[in-house]
Amino acid sequence: ELKVEQNPLFLxxxxxxxxxxxxxxxTTSDRLYWYRQDPGKSLESLFVLLSNGAVKQEGxxxxxxxxxxxxxxxHITAAVHDLSATYFCAVEETSGSRLTFGEGxxxxxxx
Amino acid sequence: xxxxxxxxxxxVMGMTNKKSxxxxxxxxxxxxxxxxxxAKKPLELMFVYNFKEQTENNSVPSRFSPECPNSSHLFxxxxxxxxxxxxxxxxxxxxxxxxxxxxQHFGDGTRxxxx
Numbered sequence: 001e002l003k004v005e006q007n008p009l010f011l012x013x014x015x016x017x018x019x020x021x022x023x024x025x026x027t028t029s030d031r032l033y034w035y036r037q038d039p040g041k042s043l044e045s046l047f048v049l050l051s052n053g054a055v056k057q058e059g060x061x062x063x064x065x066x067x068x069x070x071x072x073x074x075h076i077t078a079a080v081h082d083l084s085a086t087y088f089c090a091v092e093e094t095s096g097s098r099l100t101f102g103e104g105x106x107x108x109x110x111x
Numbered sequence: 112x113x114x115x116x117x118x119x120x121x122x123v124m125g126m127t128n129k130k131s132x133x134x135x136x137x138x139x140x141x142x143x144x145x146x147x148x149x150a151k152k153p154l155e156l157m158f159v160y161n162f163k164e165q166t167e168n169n170s171v172p173s174r175f176s177p178e179c180p181n182s183s184h185l186f187x188x189x190x191x192x193x194x195x196x197x198x199x200x201x202x203x204x205x206x207x208x209x210x211x212x213x214x215q216h217f218g219d220g221t222r223x224x225x226x
Contacts, residue, residue: 004153031212042115042201045214088154092209098167099215101154 002027004091006102014110016078021105023072023089031092032072033099034063036085043088047074079109114138117202117218124192125226132187132221134202142208143185144215145177148199160185161208189223197225 003026013019023032031050035043047056049065049072056063060083062075072089086104093100115136124130136143145157159167160179174196176188185202199222203215 033214035214035217040219042217042219043203043215045216048212048214050212090154092212098156098159098169098209103151103153 002029002091002093002100004089004100004102006087006089006105008105009103010106010108012108012110013076013079015080018078019076021074021076021087021107023074023091023102025070025072025091025100027070028067028094029070029091030065030067030094032065033090033092034072034074035088035090037088037104038085046087076107081109081111083107084109114216115202115204115218117200117221119221120219121222121224123224123226124189126192126194128192129188129190131189132200132202132223134185134187134218136183136185136202136204136216136218138204138216140204140206140216141182142205143179143182144203144205145185145187146201146203148201148220150198154201157187159208166208192223192225194225197223199223 005024034046037043047063052067054065060077065072086106088104090099090101118133142161147155156169157171158177178186199220201220202218205215206213
């Protein structure tokens with residue numbers, strides 16, 4: 001059974017600071033997704049990472065995938081309040097089976 | 112108009128009631144999904160439909176009954192639910208189901224409370 005672990009689960013940071021959220025998974029995969037969820041809202045797709053070494057950037061967020069280490073990171077640069085949300089990673093097994101989500105990281109960016 | 116629309120947004124029902132959740136997608140996708148999101152737990156996949164055919168039932172109790180009349184619409188019929196079924200129910204769609212490296216698009220969810 002595929003297990004996906006995110007850490008930290010809760011993150012409080014100040015505006016302007018940098019931080020990284022980690023997503024570890026337990027089995028072979030080269031397809032990983034990052035989503036954002038605002039309170040009371042749906043999940044919004046942020047990044048799709050489809051190969052080892054893949055790196056995607058959008059604004060202050062950058063995601064990467066290391067399939068050998070079974071690790072993805074979501075790096076936040078110079079955080080702003082608008083980034084406050086819950087961030088989920090989700091992993092799809094190489095065999096093309098279901099998507100397994102991590103528990104989510106609740107990010108709060110304080111002024 | 113958002114790509115994936117769920118109704119109602121909130122639902123309160125007794126354990127003996129029968130109700131249905133509705134999901135509609137306007138993205139031209141072929142796969143649709145139901146997920147359950149409970150507090151402090153990861154999203155749990157419930158059902159998958161691909162081209163109107165159910166391709167996955169993740170050991171969901173029979174008190175939850177899905178229906179997919181066409182690729183754009185998905186229902187979740189509820190009957191004799193338990194208090195532990197209170198959660199946010201999310202619908203999602205994607206171009207195809209697993210194995211194509213495409214993200215799923217989610218609706219805003221239905222917040223279900225069982226009395």
